[in-house]
Amino acid sequence: MPSPKLPADRGPLSAAVLRALTGGSIGFPEVDDDPYGEDLQLALHLCYELHYRGWAGVDDAWEWDPDLLRLRAELERAFLAGLKSDVDGGEDVTGTVDQLLVEPVDGSGVSHFLAERGQWWHVREFFAHRSIYHLKEADPHAWVIPRLSGRAKAALVAVEFDEFGGGRAERVHAQLFADLLAAAGMDPGYLAYLEQVPAEMLATVNLMSLCGLHRGLRGALVGHFAAAEITTAPSARRMAAALRRLGAKPACVEFYTEHIEADAVHEQIMRRDVLDDLLAREPELAADVVFGIQATEVLEQRLGERMLSAWQEGSTSLRG
DSSP states (O other), X not given: OOOOOOOOOSSHHHHHHHHHHTTOOOOOOOOOSOTTSHHHHHHHHHHHHTTTTOOTTOOGGGGGOHHHHHHHHHHHHHHHHHHHHHSOOXXXXXXXXXXXXXXXXXXXXXXXXXXXXXXXXXXXXXXXXXXXXXXXXXXXXXXXXXXXXXXXXXXXXXXXXXXXXXXXXXXXXXXXXXXXXXHTTSOOSTTTTTTTSOHHHHHHHXXXXXXXXXXXXXXXXXXXXXXXXXXXXXXXXXXXXXXXXXXXXXXXHHHHHHHHHHHHHHHHHIIIIIIHHHHHHOGGGHHHHHHHHHHHHHHHHHHXXXXXXXXXXXXXXXXX
């Protein structure tokens, strides 16, 4: 499994991380005030990727380097502070989950745009953005498994089993998305579009990694997973319609039809078996679950606004 190539920096923080990883001096500047900025989000992504496939030419020992972990902790504090200031918070898990099932009245989301009037270049840009997420789909959530017990653990593993193809390598959801990229004439390589995607996309993946790597954020990670599973089926249905309208190849459509079926079932499992059991065992995690759901929605909304505002002006939503 080859490691991806290091990207170019986007500012002093990411430049300092890259300099350290490539054998230069270890010295890190003060953390930027913008928790959602290009520099901070890339710096976090560089650190987090050491826990996945690593980076080409970078020693694996950097994964647990004390100095790099100290910088990562500062980046995480800034990111978390920004998120916590942008969510409503609370402990009403049921009400927060129910809100996920409410479709926007004006049909203003990205999948609505693509289904109704999206062009092929819009779809390809969407694929490029989502490749950063889908080519590691379900991997960050696996970190929560040893931190759960009982019915919540068994049910979450059942959902993950589906995400990982039910034991069939060719049906792993990340592989299905790689097949989608190839069918769309795009690069199916892991992090192939890292240089092109903006901070808004990196932040959605960084949230998963942040919650996955910290046991204290296990409730937030379960909330994130629930939000992802509950909201996927309706948007996947619209994406399948958009791709059929545009005459996309079957492998492109298949990724979304797979999610229409799978996530409709996963929604019920996450609500009734994972969340209910987790909160029965650890009711003090209710606020963290709510945070995970709301933070996911905040970041997805920021990404959607980035894409839609660019497309409505006839310009690219990608960097450069």
